[in-house]
Amino acid sequence: MTRTVHCEKYQSELEGLLAPPFPGKDGEHIYNTVSKKAWMEWLQHQTMLINENQLNVLDPTAKTFLDDQRAKFFANLDYERPKGYVAPK
Numbered sequence: 397m398t399r400t401v402h403c404e405k406y407q408s409e410l411e412g413l414l415a416p417p418f419p420g421k422d423g424e425h426i427y428n429t430v431s432k433k434a435w436m437e438w439l440q441h442q443t444m445l446i447n448e449n450q451l452n453v454l455d456p457t458a459k460t461f462l463d464d465q466r467a468k469f470f471a472n473l474d475y476e477r478p479k480g481y482v483a484p485k
Contacts, residue, residue, distance in 0.1 A: 398411050398412075399411070399412040399413075399414070400412055401413075401427075401428060401429060401430065401431055402429070403429070403430060403431035403433070403434055404429045404430055404434070404470045404471065405430065405431070405434040405437075405469070405470045405471075405472060406431060406433070406434060410431035410432070410433055410434075411431060411432045411433070412427070412428075412430075412431060412432060413426070413427050413430070413431075413432055413435055415427065417435065422463070426470075429470075430470055434470060437469075438466060438469050438470070441465075441469060441475075441477075442462060442465075442466070444477075444478050444481070445461075445462065445465060445476065445478065446458075446462075448478035448479070449478075
């Protein structure tokens with residue numbers, strides 16, 4: 397049986413992740429409140445942010461930036477997009 401969660405981003409019951417995406421409080425929060433669909437979309441967006449902003453993911457400043465953007469993304473707040481980005485239709 398598929399595990400479902402009330403997705404924070406889509407505000408509906410959707411398929412959940414199979415396991416927390418990383419250890420700790422934030423990983424557990426994502427596991428309990430973010431759908432698989434929203435998580436996959438975040439991973440694509442995160443990759444764009446890393447590439448376009450040439451972020452070093454080992455840099456604490458970059459990690460803080462990505463953590464902040466991830467929270468905004470899932471809460472449907474205004475999050476950063478690469479310059480010139482046009483969302484697909």
